Amino acid sequence: MGMITNVTSFGRSGLSDWLLQRSTAVVMALYVVFVTFYLLANPDLDYSQWLALNSHICMKVLNVLTVLSIAIHAWIGLWAVLTDYVTVRLLGPKATPLRIFFQLGMITITLVYLIWALDIVWGI
Amino acid sequence: MNKKRPVNLDIGTIQLPITSYVSILHRVSGVVLFAAIAVFLWVLDASLASEESFNAIKECIGSTFCQLIIWASLAALAYHMVAGIRHLVMDFGVGETLEGGRLGAKIALIVAAVLIVLAGVWVWA
Numbered sequence: 094m095g096m097i098t099n100v101t102s103f104g105r106s107g108l109s110d111w112l113l114q115r116s117t118a119v120v121m122a123l124y125v126v127f128v129t130f131y132l133l134a135n136p137d138l139d140y141s142q143w144l145a146l147n148s149h150i151c152m153k154v155l156n157v158l159t160v161l162s163i164a165i166h167a168w169i170g171l172w173a174v175l176t177d178y179v180t181v182r183l184l185g186p187k188a189t190p191l192r193i194f195f196q197l198g199m200i201t202i203t204l205v206y207l208i209w210a211l212d213i214v215w216g217i
Numbered sequence: 218m219n220k221k222r223p224v225n226l227d228i229g230t231i232q233l234p235i236t237s238y239v240s241i242l243h244r245v246s247g248v249v250l251f252a253a254i255a256v257f258l259w260v261l262d263a264s265l266a267s268e269e270s271f272n273a274i275k276e277c278i279g280s281t282f283c284q285l286i287i288w289a290s291l292a293a294l295a296y297h298m299v300a301g302i303r304h305l306v307m308d309f310g311v312g313e314t315l316e317g318g319r320l321g322a323k324i325a326l327i328v329a330a331v332l333i334v335l336a337g338v339w340v341w342a
Contacts, residue, residue, distance in 0.1 A: 140271040170247045
């Protein structure tokens with residue numbers, strides 16, 4: 094069971110996941126703070142202005158870093174939640190296959206989000 | 218190891234301190250945000266696809282249903298960020314004592330509540 098738990102973690106190591114969870118959080122926080130202040134400063138934002146902002150190479154880099162951060166952060170966070178609550182101790186022997194099912198589902202949705210998001214922010 | 222040894226980690230039977238509620242809400246808001254990513258990407262996609270879809274999103278944001286979803290997503294984001302920043306502060310060794318942890322949990326709840334109210338003002342004002 095320990096092996097199955099470990100093999101679905103993002104970085105295969107607790108320390109790696111710990112550092113990635115924090116560094117991705119900082120990237121996402123920068124994005125949220127910047128976009129929030131930008132939208133507050135531009136209440137009458139129009140399409141051309143919004144497109145120009147997101148076409149700028151600096152914004153494209155921030156967008157891609159944020160999208161990658163979301164995927165890594167969600168994977169690590171949901172892994173922690175699933176391995177804490179969908180356990181044999183709480184749910185009985187069916188917990189292990191159930192958890193693998195949820196983890197693979199979570200990973201699939203995360204990858205779909207990632208591909209969709211990269212298509213949006215890099216295709217401009 | 219005796220597999221029948223008594224284990225009392227059933228959180229349903231333990232009275233939880235404020236730090237537990239802050240931690241559980243951090244997890245709940247994280248799971249909510251995982252679903253909110255779909256809404257965020259849909260809005261981002263439409264806002265950048267064409268002028269028509271950009272204006273359609275602007276119009277949609279005027280409806281109460283959209284506003285409730287946006288506010289709920291912003292509330293989860295605000296709480297999750299504040300609780301996350303509390304973790305980062307504690308990683309630097311600040312507020313790690315029992316009392317410090319409790320005080321940090323209270324501060325996080327108050328700051329998150331203020332941000333959630335401000336998000337509501339932003340959405341509806």
